[in-house]
Amino acid sequence: MGRHSAVKSGEPRFLEGARVLVTRSPDRAAPLVAALREAGAEPFLLPLIDFERARDQHSLEVALDGLRAGAYGWLVVSSITTVRALKEKAAERRLELKDLIPDSVRIATIGPSSRRVLEAEGIPVDLAPEDIQSAAGLVAVWPAGPVNVLLPQADIADAELAAGIEAMGAVVQAVTAYHTVDYPASPGQRLTAALAAANGWQPGNGSGAPELTPAAAKSELSSGRLHAVVAASPSAARRIHNSLAPLKDCRFIAIGRSTAAEAAALGIPVAAIAKEPTPAGIVTALRTVFDTEGNES
Incomplete structure (x- = not known):
C-alpha cells in the first residue's frame, strides 16, 4: 500500500499500511515493534548493531x-x-x-x-x-x-x-x-544481562517481527515495499548507508540529532527526527511524515 494513502490523523491506526524497517536486534526491538503495530504499521527487523x-x-x-x-x-x-x-x-x-x-x-x-x-x-x-x-x-x-x-x-x-x-x-x-x-556479536562476548521490567516490558523477550537479511532488505527497498527505516545512532546510520543506500523513497527516521547529522553527512535525506528517543517519539515522527504526505496528495 502506498503511503500517500495515509490514514487521516485522528484515527487510531494512523500508520496503517506503513512497512517500517527497524535496525535493532530482536531482544532490543520489542517496545518499538509493539508501538508500531499498535499504530497499524508492519515492522521488520534488520539487525545491524550488537554489543x-x-x-x-x-x-x-x-x-x-x-x-x-x-x-x-x-x-x-x-x-x-x-x-x-x-x-x-x-x-x-x-x-x-x-x-x-x-x-x-x-x-x-x-x-x-x-x-x-x-x-x-x-x-x-x-x-x-x-x-x-x-x-x-x-x-x-x-x-x-x-x-x-x-x-x-x-x-x-x-x-x-x-x-x-x-x-x-x-x-x-x-x-x-x-x-x-556488527550484528551478531560473538556469543562469548555479547552483553546478555536481563534488565528489570519497565512499563510492563521485560527486555530480552524478543519482538516477534520478521527478521530480514541485508540482501532481503535491499530487495524490499528496491521494490518500494519499505516505507521507512529507523536508525537509533550514528553508527546505525553508517551501516544503513553501507548496506542499503540509496534509500530511494524509503524515509529515514533518525533518533537524535547526532544520528540525523551523520545521515546528512552521508547524503541520506532525513525525513524526521524523533523528538524523544522512545517508541512513542519514533511513532510520532513517523506519523508527522506520513500525515504531511497524505495532506499533500
Whole structure:
C-alpha cells in the first residue's frame, strides 16, 4: 500500500499500511515493534548493531572499584546498553546493580528509556534533560562546580558529553563499558544481562517481527515495499548507508540529532527526527511524515 494513502490523523491506526524497517536486534526491538503495530504499521527487523563486553576489563573494574569506594560524586548513564554492561559487572561480583552505587552518588542520564530502566533497577535518577534528550541536552542542565564524574560508555562514544561536563568544572573519568560491533556479536562476548521490567516490558523477550537479511532488505527497498527505516545512532546510520543506500523513497527516521547529522553527512535525506528517543517519539515522527504526505496528495 502506498503511503500517500495515509490514514487521516485522528484515527487510531494512523500508520496503517506503513512497512517500517527497524535496525535493532530482536531482544532490543520489542517496545518499538509493539508501538508500531499498535499504530497499524508492519515492522521488520534488520539487525545491524550488537554489543560486546569491553576489551579492557581492567580499566572498567578499576573505575567500578572507585565508584563503590565513593571516589565519584556523579555517575552518568548515557544508554540502556550501559545499564546492561554495568549490571553484568555487578553480577560478576554477585551484587545487584544498585549495590555498585553508594547512596552519596548522584545519577544522571539522557533519555526517558534509560531513566525508566534505571528506576526499575531501584536506582533513582537525579538529573535528566527534558527538552533536548541528548548529550547536549544533559550538558545544558548540568550544575556548574567541581565534582568527580564517572562516565562509562561505548567505545565509539562522541567526546561531546565528557567535554561539555568538564567545561562546567567537573573532572570526568570516561571508561569504555562496551563495544559496538556488527550484528551478531560473538556469543562469548555479547552483553546478555536481563534488565528489570519497565512499563510492563521485560527486555530480552524478543519482538516477534520478521527478521530480514541485508540482501532481503535491499530487495524490499528496491521494490518500494519499505516505507521507512529507523536508525537509533550514528553508527546505525553508517551501516544503513553501507548496506542499503540509496534509500530511494524509503524515509529515514533518525533518533537524535547526532544520528540525523551523520545521515546528512552521508547524503541520506532525513525525513524526521524523533523528538524523544522512545517508541512513542519514533511513532510520532513517523506519523508527522506520513500525515504531511497524505495532506499533500
